[in-house]
Structures are given as structure tokens and as C-alpha cells.
Amino acid sequence: MSKHRPHRSSRSASWGHTLPAAKSRMLKRNLLFLALTAGATATLALCSKAQAAGGAYVVDDGAINAPGECNVDVWYQSTRHQGSSHNSVIAPACTFSQLPWVQLGAAVQRQQADDHGETQLSPQIKVQLLNREDLGLQLALAGSAHWALNRHHSFDGGDLTLPLTFSASDRLRLNLNAGWTHAYDEGEQNHRWTWGTGVEYDLMPSLTLIAERYGQRGGEQGWQAGPRLHVGQHLDLDLIVGQHLSEDRDRWLTTGATLRF
Incomplete structure (x- = not known):
């Protein structure tokens, strides 16, 4: 190590002067959320099993939870140019042994x-239509409805999606929606x-790189990308950047975590 390495306080001061106050606060909130999530769920990691895809990503995969397995996704998202704008999400899902092809x-x-x-x-709801491990193909039908809880007109819309996953190799998976x-x-x-x-690429057993591009005909379009850290076999941590x-x-x-049990 170089003996001329700057003192910790000097680096912190330099970092603080580099970022505007609003961006610095946004980054601190995301890092704090990630740290708290990891600390709160690490004790449960020995009794759960993590998988790829899902979380805060928009493009879905063709897989569902194994029968009898549940997962909880949590994430926090802040816009870069508007520090006062943010979203917090918690999303549990389960596949029951009595309905092994349906995830609720x-x-x-x-x-x-x-x-x-x-x-x-x-x-x-997500129904698996095809699961051919020999061909590396998984196909599902996913649907959701949306209700605003504090608005006079509560029904906000719904979605139907056909997600297809092709495993090109043990490390590379392609998702099409x-x-x-x-x-x-x-x-x-609007309809x-x-x-x-x-695309998901397993760079190493503990790290997956994910990127996606998505849109609506005549509507919103965007992209997201980032690393996914696998804590053992049970917990995933995400750090995602995106843009409309x-x-x-x-x-x-966006910072987030996925826990399975």
C-alpha cells in the first residue's frame, strides 16, 4: 500500500464537494436502504433460496417459484434530477404445492x-405454460391489476404479458416479453x-449482470442495468441505474433485495 494514501476524512470531504446536495442525499438514502435490507434479512438467508430475474426489473422471465416456495422483493427508487421523487415497493409471491404451475x-x-x-x-398472477429444460425454454402468462388506495377513481389499469426465457448457456439467459x-x-x-x-449473465457464482430495454407502442420507453450480488444461495441484492x-x-x-423461503 502507498504510504501517501490520503486520510479518510480528506476523501469524504472531496466526495461531499463533488456531488450536489440533492444527489448526495439521494445516494445516501439508497445506500442506507440497501444496508438496512441486507442486515434485516441476512439472518434468514440460511433457510431460503435466491434466483435471478424479478425485483425492480420491468422485463419478466418465464420462470415461477418452485412448488411450496415464496419470495419477497423490496426496492427503493429515486429519480436523479428530482431528489423529492421516489418509489418504495414490497412484493411477496408464492407458488403453492396444490397449484405447482401458478404463482400468486x-x-x-x-x-x-x-x-x-x-x-x-x-x-x-403468473401461470407457467412451458418448462423445457432440455431446450432451455420457459414460457409463462403474467397478469396484474392496479388500484390506488387514496383516490376517488381507484382502478388504475391492468397488464397482461407473455414472458419467454431462453437459456443460451449455463451463464447466459435471454428474456423476451x-x-x-x-x-x-x-x-x-389508454390501451x-x-x-x-x-439479458442476464452470470459473471461468477456470486455476481450476475442484468440489462434490459422495454417500452410501450406510442408510450413510455426506457432501459435499466446493474449488478446483482448473490449472498450465498439465499439472498440477492440489486443496484440498478435506468433512464426514460x-x-x-x-x-x-434503485436499490433492492430479493429473499426466498
Whole structure:
């Protein structure tokens, strides 16, 4: 090690001057959320099993939980240019032994922007249509509905998606999505076709790199990418950057975790 290495306090001061105050606060919140999530769930890691895909990523895969297995996804997302805008999500899902081809779940999302908050509940179902390990193919049908809990017009829309996963090798998986969405945008009903492509590459047993590109016909488009750290075989930790490719091209940073039991 070099004996001229700067003191810790000097590096911290330099870091603090590099980032604007709003971006520094956003980064600290994401790192704190990741640290708290890891600490709270590490004690459960010995009794659960982690898998790839899912979490805060938009492009779904064709797999479901094994019969009798559940998972909980949690993540926190902040926009880069608007420190006051953020989303928090918790999404449990289970596959029961009596229905080994069906995964049932729900997502609770809290959106906060400009001192205005909204909570949304989204029940979810995912049915596996094909699972051919010899061909490396998995196909499913996923659906969800969305209700805003603190709004007069509570029904916010729904989605249907066909996610297909092709395992090109032991390390590389490709995800393709085609679907349809129905949404209420400020009182206007919109129906759009949706699409998405994603890639997962296992760089090493403890690290997977994930990237995706997705969009709606005539609507929102964006991309996300980041590393996924596998803590043993039981817990996944995500750090994701993303950007909209339409309108104001907002960027965001997401931290999250997936726990299976």
C-alpha cells in the first residue's frame, strides 16, 4: 500500500464537494436502504433460496417459484434530477404445492413526488405454460391489476404479458416479453402493446449482470442495468441505474433485495 494514501476524512470531504446536495442525499438514502435490507434479512438467508430475474426489473422471465416456495422483493427508487421523487415497493409471491404451475402475489407501491404521495395495490398472477429444460425454454402468462388506495377513481389499469426465457448457456439467459396494458392517464383510458428484452449473465457464482430495454407502442420507453450480488444461495441484492428514453429522459437509481423461503 502507498504510504501517501490520503486520510479518510480528506476523501469524504472531496466526495461531499463533488456531488450536489440533492444527489448526495439521494445516494445516501439508497445506500442506507440497501444496508438496512441486507442486515434485516441476512439472518434468514440460511433457510431460503435466491434466483435471478424479478425485483425492480420491468422485463419478466418465464420462470415461477418452485412448488411450496415464496419470495419477497423490496426496492427503493429515486429519480436523479428530482431528489423529492421516489418509489418504495414490497412484493411477496408464492407458488403453492396444490397449484405447482401458478404463482400468486401482490405488490404494494408508495409513490412520493413534490410532497404528494399515493399508495397503489397490485394483485398479480403468473401461470407457467412451458418448462423445457432440455431446450432451455420457459414460457409463462403474467397478469396484474392496479388500484390506488387514496383516490376517488381507484382502478388504475391492468397488464397482461407473455414472458419467454431462453437459456443460451449455463451463464447466459435471454428474456423476451410481449404484452398489453390498460391504464388511466389523468382520466384518459389508454390501451397499448408492450414489449421488452433483457439479458442476464452470470459473471461468477456470486455476481450476475442484468440489462434490459422495454417500452410501450406510442408510450413510455426506457432501459435499466446493474449488478446483482448473490449472498450465498439465499439472498440477492440489486443496484440498478435506468433512464426514460422519451419526454424529459429522467434517470433513476434503485436499490433492492430479493429473499426466498
